[in-house]
Each structure stands twice: as structure tokens, then as C-alpha cells.
Amino acid sequence: AGEAPYYPRSRPNILITGTPGTGKTTTSEMAAEATGLKHINVGDLVKAKGLHEGLDTEYDSYILDEDKLIDEMEDFMRPGGNMVDFHTCEIFPERWFDLVIVLRTDNNILYPRLEGRGYNAKKINENMECEIMQVVLEDARESYAEEIVIELQSNSVEQMEENVSRIKAWVDNWMENNQE
Numbered sequence: 001a002g003e004a005p006y007y008p009r010s011r012p013n014i015l016i017t018g019t020p021g022t023g024k025t026t027t028s029e030m031a032a033e034a035t036g037l038k039h040i041n042v043g044d045l046v047k048a049k050g051l052h053e054g055l056d057t058e059y060d061s062y063i064l065d066e067d068k069l070i071d072e073m074e075d076f077m078r079p080g081g082n083m084v085d086f087h088t089c090e091i092f093p094e095r096w097f098d099l100v101i102v103l104r105t106d107n108n109i110l111y112p113r114l115e116g117r118g119y120n121a122k123k124i125n126e127n128m129e130c131e132i133m134q135v136v137l138e139d140a141r142e143s144y145a146e147e148i149v150i151e152l153q154s155n156s157v158e159q160m161e162e163n164v165s166r167i168k169a170w171v172d173n174w175m176e177n178n179q180e
């Protein structure tokens with residue numbers, strides 16, 4: 001297969017990833033509002049457009065059709081300007097993203113968040129283990145250039161606000177450095 005062509009972007013694409021419950025959707029919505037980038041909730045997109053192969057009843061989650069998802073996203077990712085929110089990061093083409101944020105939450109804070117969502121015990125345990133083993137962080141470091149992957153703590157509202165400010169500052173800086 002040939003190398004994918006590189007398209008210069010007028011605005012950056014940011015990936016907000018992390019274990020479920022770490023605050024991706026809340027942070028992405030606030031950061032999208034602050035930066036003018038578009039919040040793309042990939043889980044919602046998968047459901048709305050049927051980009052899956054049905055429900056995994058054991059974990060009560062959809063089985064992704066990755067090829068369909070990438071095809072669906074390519075057109076709006078190419079020009080940039082997206083704040084992409086998803087718990088998995090290694091399925092996307094590396095060239096899509098200018099910044100990858102991995103949100104992290106302490107065990108004693110994450111557990112009640114997941115319980116509060118009404119997840120079954122199996123799903124809670126699976127997600128707790130994912131966070132403890134830093135699965136998403138390691139996947140991000142394997143899938144993207146080291147210098148674009150940033151780990152941010154997301155335990156409190158104060159930290160979330162700080163994270164949004166950092167993302168906003170990063171976008172402002174990118175825009176300044178990427179003007180034609």
C-alpha cells in the first residue's frame with residue numbers, strides 16, 4: 001500500500017482519549033467551546049451511522065467496524081478543526097492528529113464514576129484494569145510521535161478547567177505557528 005498523502009490543515013485536529021469515565025466527553029465539550037474546534041463524539045457517531053457489527057452483550061458495548069469508521073471520518077478530518085473524543089486511540093491514522101491528550105484518573109475516583117454510570121461489574125472491572133495498566137497511555141505512545149502525546153490528570157473540576165486552558169493555549173499557539 002502507498003503512503004497516505006499529507007494534507008496541510010488550516011486548523012489542528014486533537015484526540016482526547018483515555019479510559020471510560022476519565023472525563024473525555026466533558027473535557028472535549030468544554031475545550032471545543034473554548035477553541036472553536038468541533039467536538040466529535042466517536043461513540044455517538046458509531047451508533048448514529050451504524051459503524052459497528054452489532055452489540056457485544058457481555059460488555060454491553062458495540063463491536064466497531066473500524067474500516068467504515070475511518071472512511072466516515074476521513075472527509076472531515078482532512079481539513080482539520082476537530083476535537084475527537086474516543087476511548088481507543090490506535091485505530092486512527094497517525095497523520096490525522098496534531099495533539100493526543102490522554103486523560104488519567106485515580107482509582108478511588110474512577111471507580112465511583114463508573115458505578116454511577118450503571119455499568120455492570122464486569123465492565124467496571126475491565127475499565128478499572130485498563131486504567132491501572134495504563135493501556136490507553138501506552139497505546140497512544142506506541143501509535144503517535146512521542147512529542148505530541150500528553151498525559152493530563154482528570155480527578156477534579158479544577159484539573160478539568162486547567163486542562164481546558166492548556167488545550168486552548170496549545171491551539172492558539174498552533175494557529176500562530178501555522179499561518180500561511
Ligand code: DAT
Nearest residue numbers: 020021022023024025026154155156157160
Ligand atoms: P468519558 O467521556 O471519559 O467517559 P465523561 O466526560 O463522560 O467521561 O465523565 C464521566 C463522569 O465523570 C461525568 O459525570 C463527569 C465526571 N467527570 C469527568 N471528569 C471529571 C473531573 N475531572 N472532575 C470531576 N468530575 C469529572
